[in-house]
Amino acid sequence: MFFKRSIGLIFSPYSSMRKISLESTWSEYIWILILTIIYFISTNSVHFWLNGLSGALCLYGGTIIFFSLLPSSGTIQEKMQRLIKTWTYTLLPTLIWFYSTLFFYFLIPPPRTTSILGQSFSIFYIAFSMSLLIWKLILTYLCIRFSLRIHLYRVIYYLLIYLALSIPLWIFLYNMGISRIPFV
Amino acid sequence: MVVEPNDLGIPFLTIPYRKINVFFKTAPFIFIVPLSILGAIGLVYLFGILAVRLVSLLQYGF
Structure with missing residues (x-):
């Protein structure tokens, strides 16, 4: 079911995210958790994985609590249940990006140069990252829309508040050496 | 209907x-x-070395 929903989020994100907010089961999320733990363990040689994993879990929990407390339809508990379902699936592009970055780090180690090959790889890597970022933004928008059941303007307003609070936290995590790119 | 259409x-x-x-x-x-x-392509064309440095930064980003 997890793989079916993941494929659904690629080809029809709107209807898939709506279904996830309504009828997904808790057992589906174990795959995301396993993939996240495997990712952080596999970076063991580069960073202290426990710091990264605890940072990611704090960001995940903090995000769900933050959006649950914002005014919208439903009780805090209902919103939290829907958010856990949908926000977990928005971690898919994040996981794909981090896994591929890890892969490229060992395949073509940085730093990049301004040679033709270096620039070609830079174009490919930026395009790849932008695609995943746009997909992530679509999923995030749908997650908030279906979990809190609010309209476009309010989704944008809530996202701006979220970013205003999160960016200083991401900088703090960067300065503490926990994560360079936030795992959200 | 889960949510009303956006207006x-x-x-x-x-x-x-x-x-x-x-x-x-x-x-x-x-x-x-x-x-x-x-x-x-636009980013690399406009910013050149800065875009290449951004890629290096992102590659160190995990």
């Missing part, structure tokens, strides 16, 4: 919003991938 207040905004929205509801990668490739 941006004025038809001048709502109509184009709904037309654009259709592309992102089903198979968004048909539009996302070409847009990203064009954006990446």
